[in-house]
Amino acid sequence: MAFNPTEHQHIRHNPLKDEWVLVSPHRCLRPWSGQTEAAEEEPQIFENPLKAGATRANGQRNPNYTSTYVFPNDFPALLERVPEPPPPEHPLFQSAPAKGTCRVMCFHPDSGTTIPLMTIAEIKAVIDEWINQMKELGRKYTWVQIFENKGAVMGCSNPHPHCQIWASSFLPNEPRIKDRCQKEYFTKFKKPMLVDYLEQELQKKDRIVLKNAEWVALVPYWAVWPFETMLLPINGRPQRLTDLTESQATSLAEIMKGLNTKYDNLFKCSFPYSMGWHGAPTGPSKSPQDSPHWLLHALYLPPLLRSATVKKFMVGYEMLGQSQRDLTPEQAAARLRECDHEIHYKNKK
Amino acid sequence: MAFNPTEHQHIRHNPLKDEWVLVSPHRCLRPWSGQTEAAEEEPQIFENPLKAGATRANGQRNPNYTSTYVFPNDFPALLERVPEPPPPEHPLFQSAPAKGTCRVMCFHPDSGTTIPLMTIAEIKAVIDEWINQMKELGRKYTWVQIFENKGAVMGCSNPHPHCQIWASSFLPNEPRIKDRCQKEYFTKFKKPMLVDYLEQELQKKDRIVLKNAEWVALVPYWAVWPFETMLLPINGRPQRLTDLTESQATSLAEIMKGLNTKYDNLFKCSFPYSMGWHGAPTGPSKSPQDSPHWLLHALYLPPLLRSATVKKFMVGYEMLGQSQRDLTPEQAAARLRECDHEIHYKNKK
Ligand SMILES: O=P(O)(O)O[C@H]1O[C@H](CO)[C@@H](O)[C@H](O)[C@H]1O
Ligand SMILES: O=P(O)(O)O[C@H]1O[C@H](CO)[C@@H](O)[C@H](O)[C@H]1O
Numbered sequence: 001m002a003f004n005p006t007e008h009q010h011i012r013h014n015p016l017k018d019e020w021v022l023v024s025p026h027r028c029l030r031p032w033s034g035q036t037e038a039a040e041e042e043p044q045i046f047e048n049p050l051k052a053g054a055t056r057a058n059g060q061r062n063p064n065y066t067s068t069y070v071f072p073n074d075f076p077a078l079l080e081r082v083p084e085p086p087p088p089e090h091p092l093f094q095s096a097p098a099k100g101t102c103r104v105m106c107f108h109p110d111s112g113t114t115i116p117l118m119t120i121a122e123i124k125a126v127i128d129e130w131i132n133q134m135k136e137l138g139r140k141y142t143w144v145q146i147f148e149n150k151g152a153v154m155g156c157s158n159p160h161p162h163c164q165i166w167a168s169s170f171l172p173n174e175p176r177i178k179d180r181c182q183k184e185y186f187t188k189f190k191k192p193m194l195v196d197y198l199e200q201e202l203q204k205k206d207r208i209v210l211k212n213a214e215w216v217a218l219v220p221y222w223a224v225w226p227f228e229t230m231l232l233p234i235n236g237r238p239q240r241l242t243d244l245t246e247s248q249a250t251s252l253a254e255i256m257k258g259l260n261t262k263y264d265n266l267f268k269c270s271f272p273y274s275m276g277w278h279g280a281p282t283g284p285s286k287s288p289q290d291s292p293h294w295l296l297h298a299l300y301l302p303p304l305l306r307s308a309t310v311k312k313f314m315v316g317y318e319m320l321g322q323s324q325r326d327l328t329p330e331q332a333a334a335r336l337r338e339c340d341h342e343i344h345y346k347n348k349k
Numbered sequence: 350m351a352f353n354p355t356e357h358q359h360i361r362h363n364p365l366k367d368e369w370v371l372v373s374p375h376r377c378l379r380p381w382s383g384q385t386e387a388a389e390e391e392p393q394i395f396e397n398p399l400k401a402g403a404t405r406a407n408g409q410r411n412p413n414y415t416s417t418y419v420f421p422n423d424f425p426a427l428l429e430r431v432p433e434p435p436p437p438e439h440p441l442f443q444s445a446p447a448k449g450t451c452r453v454m455c456f457h458p459d460s461g462t463t464i465p466l467m468t469i470a471e472i473k474a475v476i477d478e479w480i481n482q483m484k485e486l487g488r489k490y491t492w493v494q495i496f497e498n499k500g501a502v503m504g505c506s507n508p509h510p511h512c513q514i515w516a517s518s519f520l521p522n523e524p525r526i527k528d529r530c531q532k533e534y535f536t537k538f539k540k541p542m543l544v545d546y547l548e549q550e551l552q553k554k555d556r557i558v559l560k561n562a563e564w565v566a567l568v569p570y571w572a573v574w575p576f577e578t579m580l581l582p583i584n585g586r587p588q589r590l591t592d593l594t595e596s597q598a599t600s601l602a603e604i605m606k607g608l609n610t611k612y613d614n615l616f617k618c619s620f621p622y623s624m625g626w627h628g629a630p631t632g633p634s635k636s637p638q639d640s641p642h643w644l645l646h647a648l649y650l651p652p653l654l655r656s657a658t659v660k661k662f663m664v665g666y667e668m669l670g671q672s673q674r675d676l677t678p679e680q681a682a683a684r685l686r687e688c689d690h691e692i693h694y695k696n697k698k
Pocket of ligand 1: 312313314315316317318324498503504505506
């Protein structure tokens with residue numbers, strides 16, 4: 001029998017992390033009788049503490065902001081000033097200093113909106129503020145992680161459109177591994193891994209979801225989550241958010257709106273996910289264009305598998321063995337390509 | 350100010366995986382207004398397809414088994430015979446053959462029981478069957494992953510006490526990394542990493558949860574999940590489940606009952622988790638005692654953080670940066686030490 005990737009299980013390599021994912025497309029036939037999630041609720045629009053003018057838990061009042069609004073996280077996982085642990089006495093009991101800061105960034109004054117329902121100009125303001133934050137925090141910190149947890153199923157406690165920014169004195173695991181893998185590839189092939197990768201994908205086309213003048217949204221060959229996507233810049237090889245041109249930033253707003261409209265249209269719900277940015281590490285010793293092995297990219301990691309209420313659980317085998325996916329990345333890309341990227345299901349008459 | 354690990358954030362190294370976890374104990378003060386889980390329900394005892402004598406979805410009837418019962422998974426992620434993908438044509442698009450088999454193993458005929466409510470003899474029967482399965486499947490497959498997903502929050506669709514066994518022709522990511530890290534340590538220090546580690550922990554004592562003649566249950570120094578524990582054998586350096594002596598197997602049944610009783614007593618609920626076994630890789634080329642860098646161990650990875658209904662979400666920062674925990678491993682161990690390991694809350698009068 002001939003190998004058919006949409007039908008026959010195989011493992012795939014993720015060169016960015018040097019790890020593998022198990023692809024078992026035949027599992028899509030499996031019935032589901034397990035836990036279902038509550039469908040994401042309509043965002044509440046009253047009394048939300050992230051709203052413009054609202055009073056937060058600590059008694060502070062938000063200004064009547066009209067675009068984005070950034071403030072320090074009231075319960076930060078990373079603090080700026082803390083005593084440092086002593087140097088390790090044994091190789092199996094190593095700890096190290098961790099300093100940092102955590103911020104919350106509201107995307108919009110209105111608690112009832114989301115990225116796909118915002119205008120291009122409003123999304124562009126979000127991107128501009130991301131760039132500002134990266135510029136400011138990147139001067140001091142080795143890593144600035146911008147991420148958005150969206151939806152209750154992703155542990156997000158507030159439906160107001162917002163993201164978080166955690167900046168740290170250390171390089172976290174995920175970017176550390178990606179930095180190493182991209183460096184090795186660059187040394188070997190004299191070209192950035194993701195530039196090579198995007199070239200291939202633009203030829204092959206079967207994992208592309210959406211494309212405009214500056215950006216491509218695709219389901220990576222090694223995607224782990226059912227409808228995982230990656231945003232990659234086409235031109236100029238930006239290494240960090242701070243390298244983006246005006247035209248790239250505007251184009252990014254457009255593709256974010258389009259991709260998120262598709263996501264919402266897929267299961268007719270406000271699509272939950274965690275998303276975030278990965279680019280070259282920052283800090284006082286870094287300067288623009290110093291990391292040619294890097295290509296800036298965003299990741300969308302959405303948990304839904306079959307419908308608005310059935311998610312993929314990454315549990316026993318995934319935690320102890322390795323990630324396993326049911327539909328193939330090519331099938332996921334095809335499903336997303338079919339969804340409308342212009343008209344959001346809520347705006348359909 | 351002096352560094353206090355229960356108060357001051359730091360990062361800790363996991364030498365088994367060469368990765369780090371962010372420990373932010375001050376976050377325990379954070380109020381929770383996010384998603385809560387339904388408290389785990391009482392296991393249903395009627396019409397459960399895993400029950401002795403029940404008819405499964407595919408029309409097959411279970412025997413009237415009285416102890417453990419193993420059968421092929423009706424929706425396996427791994428099949429034994431499938432066409433193989435062609436050799437990769439590009440370094441960024443690598444896939445490889447994946448063959449294997451998936452089985453389900455019922456622990457007990459009664460859908461209403463769980464490990465902590467079973468007798469030592471009943472749990473011992475589970476362990477004996479694990480050893481049988483490892484023996485049989487390990488002859489053919491490179492990796493045999495025994496794992497239990499317990500509770501709806503862990504994607505477990507059936508409350509009947511059971512585990513799964515996924516055997517594969519490839520070595521999955523997690524054991525591959527652990528194999529490498531333990532080998533490197535062994536080469537450098539001429540001793541198995543986990544033997545050294547356990548010696549240290551038995552002296553330090555602050556992460557030990559439970560101990561008997563043959564086993565120790567402890568919260569690893571680098572634990573990621575709030576109440577994560579590891580079971581380590583004290584004597585004889587077994588590398589695989591198949592190396593266990595009778596006395597080790599019986600002692601294991603005892604510590605499993607004790608640890609799970611503590612877990613259930615912690616939040617007065619049937620404690621959800623994924624658990625599983627890691628030991629030296631298997632397969633036709635392997636023989637007993639050929640992997641001295643390995644020490645067999647079990648992992649319990651439970652998601653609950655604050656109560657029976659509030660779990661830790663491993664989302665944005667954890668997916669894109671690195672794992673982050675709130676209470677320290679030492680605090681978790683102390684909480685678990687305080688819980689009764691003999692009398693289950695359901696059996697208290
Ligand atoms: O096989 P089950 O119990 O239906 O499925 C569960 O465990 C599997 C192995 O960890 C996961 O791949 C599934 O996402 C999860 O729902
Ligand atoms: O800060 P939040 O939104 O309350 O918290 C959420 O995101 C964090 C960062 O990914 C996680 O550590 C928490 O487990 C999650 O509940």
